Amino acid sequence: LQRVFALEGNYDASLQWTAELLKMVETDIIYFQAKLDQPGITENEEAELRSRMANTFDLAERSHMLAATMLHEMGRSEDALEHLTAAAEIVPRSADIWSHRAQILMDLNQYESCIEAVDQFLRLSPEDFDHPDIQAGYELKSRAQEAMDNEQFKASLKGLDKTAAG
Secondary structure, three states, X not given: OHHHHHHHOOHHHHHHXXXXXXXXXXXXXXXXXXXXXXXXXXXXXXXXXXXXXXXXXXXXXHHHHHHHHHHHHOOOHHHHHHHHHXXXXXXXXXXXXXXXXXXXXXXXXXXXXXXXXXXXXXHHOOOOOOOHHHHHHHHHHHHHHHHHHHHHHHHHHHHHHHHHHO
């Protein structure tokens, strides 16, 4: 229902289902980890648990990403960042999370954090340098650096104005 409501444009209902789904995912992860920590499990049991855990991590990542996308579109970018942070804690090596995070940070004028997120995306992405996503990452990083430089320049000018006036 999470995706159905999102496709219908009913983001509030989708976000409610996302919250419920993420609660279940959290419970599943705790359960799988507890089972893996039990002594005497067989190789086959361990392999099955790890496979189910990987699927659960994937579901969590996709759910957080969907929530972040909807929240960002609703103008709730700070809330979107919370979902991306949670997703990065679950799947820290996901280039998609870092790419999405960088874009939102840029929109929030958090340029230094944006650059850090882009760098993480570029490190994790399996794509070649010429891939459009990689080129877009470098473009975003360049825009963030330019915006940060402009802010610093304006701050310097204000400091000079105050010194000249005083």
